[in-house]
Amino acid sequence: MTDNTNDINEPGEERVPKRILGTPPSEGGYLVHGEQIDESREAPGIYVQDPDKARRTEKYIALSFLITFLAGIGFIVSYVVFQVGDLDSTAVSNATLGGTLALALLGLAVGITLWVRGIMPKYEITEKRKVLAPSPEQRSELNQIIIDGAQQSGLGRFKLVRRTLLLAAAPLGLLPIVLLRDLGPMPKTALRHTVWKKGLRLVVEGTGQPIRAADFNSPGGILSVVPHGYEHDMNALAKATLILIKLRPEEIQPPTKVENWTVNGIVAYSKICTHVGCPAALYEQTTHHILCPCHQSTFDATRGAEVVFGPAARPLPQLPIGVDNEGYLIALSDFEVPVGPSFWERGDAEKKVREGEKA
Amino acid sequence: MSQPTVKPELPKAADGPLKFIEERIPTGDFLKRNLRKVFPDHWSFLLGEIALYSFIILLLTGTFLTLWFKPSMEHVVYDGSYEPLKGVMMSAAYESSLHISFEVRGGLLMRQMHHWAALLFVASMMIHMLRVFFTGAYRKPRELNWLIGLGLLTLALFEGLTGYSLPDDLLSGAGLRITQGVIVSLPLVGTYIQFFLFGGEYPGEDIISRFFTIHILLIPGILLGLVTAHLILMWVQKHTQMPGKGRTEKNVVGAPFYPAFMAKGGAFFLFTFGVIALLGAFFQINPIWAFGPYTPADISAGSQPDWYMGFLEGSLRIMVPWEINIASDYTLPLSVLIPALVPLGLIFTGLGVYPFVERWITGDNREHHLCDRPRNAPVRTSIGMAGVTFYGLLWLLGANDEIAANFHISLNATTYFGRVMIFLGPVLAYIITYRICIGLQRRDADVIGHGVETGVIKRLPNGEFIEVHAPASEPMAEHIKGKKEIQRFPDTTADEGGVPAPGMRGLMGKMRVKLNHAYTADDVPLEEHHDGHGEQHGEVLAGEPQKGITRH
Incomplete structure (x- = not known):
């Protein structure tokens, strides 16, 4: 499902069919409302498909979706017609239900893939990455916030709060383990x-x-x-x-x-x-x-x-x-x-x- | 209120809901940024997607199965529609699994799809992980996502183990029995863990309902959370890309999320779903009715676990019978402990610490967004292949009874072979892979330095025949030139009077330098020769001393 047939290559200008200036834009276009494609929207890295090819692809897409439609109905029919019970009837039901389901899903998958590859433009858009690490200014702001907060909380100065909080947490941490005791008896000599x-x-x-x-x-x-x-x-x-x-x-x-x-x-x-x-x-x-x-x-x-x-x-x-x-x-x-x-x-x-x- | 009109206008059906959302959840900038998010294209980037989609399919089919499954070990007498088992005593869990298979329309399909999807889930995760490993995509800033991935794989194995045990057929019970045997062998705590997990002696009457809760609630819940975190991190850090023209560490080149990637992703989900439906429809898996209900007294020959547990099975099979008694009172069953824990521990600990160890050895603290080609990191690739060989041998030996039966080899011979190869195999794999990597690097250097063979033979005025070389095509050359230098630490011993850097002092520091030198030992640099370009013949390198091109 990758667009590039040759994965090490970039489909550079010479590889990807680029729209030739002066040729009519594809009918229908990719914008809503049946709008014509706006020439000025053809940004760098977007290579619009050949309109004739797109037209031809549309037929195959429609066929794929039609297969999905029929297979979906086939699934419902199989569900009603083929009953289960013994090995043979269950095998028939399983094959027809699974077969129609697979056909429906694959039809849809093929149709969408054709749509992406045949109608949507080819893309080679370049997006910049941001440096993930914060700048020194951002870091000093953050550090200040952390220090201020710690001081305002008073956890450093009020030792008794800190110590009794730790003390309070200890048995609470044990409770889940204690609660699991009745999962089973002791092994003893069993x-x-x-x-x-x-x-x-x-x-x-x-x-x-x-x-x-x-x-x-x-x-x-x-x-x-x-x-x-x-x-x-x-x-x-x-x-x-x-x-x-x-x-x-x-x-x-x-x-x-x-x-x-x-x-x-x-x-x-x-x-x-x-x-x-x-x-x-x-x-x-x-x-x-x-x-x-x-x-x-x-x-x-x-x-x-x-x-x-x-x-x-x-x-x-x-x-x-x-x-x-x-x-x-x-x-x-x-x-x-x-x-x-x-x-x-x-x-x-x-x-x-x-x-x-x-x- | 009059608002300035927005151009271009959206159709009402889209504008209304979008406006409703935007005025309540401040998404404006978020959507703008993310709808056009760029996703690079490479076939190997789809492996993780298969895992994601299999997981979704597992949730869908699994939910269906819970509507009928009874997680109970209560004894019942079968009175369903499958004739051969009529009147047989079995657990309610097994009975309800038969009910799903034979009396619920589509039930067998969903059961088989669930099982196939589980196999595909673990398989795609592992292959995805190998891709990430061999391309170095786990390097900074992606170490955390690597660890999350490792957590996902670990949980998936437990998820598989608990799910496999639920139908309570004879085969699933054998897996449970082995699990119990391993648990009970743990020193000090083994018997206690076993009694608490099983609610008493094996098999007890609790394990199915407990595994059920773990299988459908606990682990999937954690998996869902980790998958979400995995995807968020991937989204925020942006995907890695393969080296090539126009691709740098500071950009990402590809198709936008909306509409292209979205549609492609949707289609790929449907492909995965469709293929699993196909498997569920036409390829029988785990025919539980043929195995009969579980009893600890019986087993069928040729019992095999699901594929991803095979390596543990193999490891148990090739172990030698070691058992130590401490003062006659306590027992260390090494013949269980070592094979059950050591390979698992080696593989998972190794995977977990590798990014950090490598960063320590290379001292490489840069952000990496361009993938390495495996040949350009020969040590990593060779370690990876040694690991794959180790795992692969164990997996193969997990089926040694089938191999012995089908190929008419002595069963004992396969075991002895395994006992030797488990040590020898990874070493061989390391050496061979390393040489292949260096060879491929030399070829790359040759392509850049001397061009590509054209097949045109030319005779020089002095009578010599040469083959004309043409410069590599731009995409090819750009792809090759994506190789990055690995920093080699200065040689401290040769540096007379020099004071080593702080990180290289002491025992650890010296070891670090040694490891760094081993890691960077055989890098083949890419050098362009501009003299007589295209006219040089390919034999130039062979005349030079090897050291000259391998060391620098």
Whole structure:
């Protein structure tokens, strides 16, 4: 939309069609009232368009505006005619409404652009810049005003006013912060626990079916698991969701905990990535790698979900599982360490667990 | 009362209202001055306009969306017209987003236009900012407007982040989860900020309504204020212009606001609007119904954020797994903190302080209204390109899973590549850009000194063949000659017995001189050779020692 086809050049006299003296001024002109263009108004830097070209351009402008008119009506017609509801009808409605709207806007845009380029004069007007900084005289006047005002206010002389004003402002500044206190509860130890506890059944995410250890028996299988009764509790799911992986017992290596932690090669790891908390949802059967699709942290399911690649710094915590007397999988306790992304107060929970075991 | 008649007369329809206003608001001089305000013309000056118009379109489409959107995380069972999700539990926010998409005529169009306009908004801001950077248009007196612009970009990123989370579909929830993971990793205050922001544990039931208020009221309000300030400053300081014939530091050459610029601006707004409507009509964006409602237990592979968040995603992806425990009790999750904060901090702090650092190094306190051509400030241009490379690599690596899948490259290889290139890439970019700039400066010097190749080969009486050079055309020569000398501080060490100026003493002063010398090291001066003009062949420079033309 720039007037200059060659941006480094100034359209000097020889480039821009300048009106030749003696040729008739363009009909209609650019002033109101159908007035003729006043020759004397052709100031330096204003190059009036060739009248014949302007006449021709007018037709194209009119055509563009006409297209906008028709497209505008088309929009209203589309709105009435095309109903929405399912994917297909909504797609048709969207395309016709958007198409007519775009056509209307672009028609107007093209018309105005033609108008500017074809009818309005070309401009190379020079305007002077003013120096932005004030003159020394202006500055001394301003300085005087500031000094006078400060003296008249008496803030310098009356120390008590100044000091108590500062004192008064301090608690007022704190009020907004105090007011925000009830935005949420204190974290306390909430991030260290999940809803898992001894005896809570593992159910399949989505269907809510409890899992019989004997039924989940194909090695390489994986299930996304949530705690029974919390299937729609977002806060619980954000920490307690598990992946359940069936391995051949001989594949399982330390530091995976086996005794009282697994059931016939079924291991349960937290599904919440220890990096920033995305669900580590991808599992590669051949390598037994668990992959988080967000930032590609990769964990080895056979070795206690230790990190083998990516930005995560800690293994996915393992949940001790067992079976209840009906043969369904249950948790044997909560996680030993906090799940999900690290936080300041987390500390080296894994080390503390190891020390606790030794003691 | 008889008043002296005003000539020329305006038609009644215009005269009446104008008179009404003028007699109540003293605008006379203001209008006279500003209606003919001159705006210079260059394609790159339109980039900021695209950002402004996208913002207006965002306000229009966004307002439409608020008429139906329900910023609530209350659980509802879907019973709308989109069959595949019937009976599914979801939040009211997601349900109302589906309602806008499928049951409000034009709703999907407005949603898609809103999203496209947001992408264009941030994109045009960034490119506008690059234009301002590479042409040195941020220099005095425009440093404040540069900072306002930086504030606008920062807010726009937060605006995008909060808006992206509102529909509460599975993809938007993944973004929110990452945000939470980053917040909670902050030392000392992380868990508290997370609990206060989310109203408790993640995801809680407050975040959508809080983000909604931030997205539709708080940030747009500040944006609107800053945009206004940005425009007022631009208006008062007048626009910069490219160097060229008749253009100086003391004038501005171009078209007047009324009628030309006004009409062009209007048309450009309509173009922007039209293109966004076209995108909204024919290019699907964020089909939330396909993702399903958010649950923290699920994710889809190939999750990608909006493009402007991609660089943070890439930065998180290439990080090495560092985590420090302090006395077993406290954790510094560096594998989150460093990638989330360091690139962002480097880029934004760098952009914020650059005008002031450059002014300190060059000691240049003049007002600048003529833009620099990037080649004429090689250090700045090279720093800029190093920054662009840094950002670009992070952005590219934010999609490394897509790259690995589509080009059959090992995913791990892309990560290792990123870990090396993030350090090497910017250095290479700096060196290459610097050499290109100097090369272009030499060519400019050649054009001014020896003219332009004509393709005419001439044989001299002594048998030598030369190519005839013609003097550069006036517009070209004027454009090249717009180059300004950068002040080089006197060499204090060589000045025997000389006392350095006050600003160049001490450790900081010495560093300043060193930086100044580095900044001005390779300037190629423009010299006109009047002897045998047009007959000289272009090989003259090659014979001279390099130092002779690069140092002065």
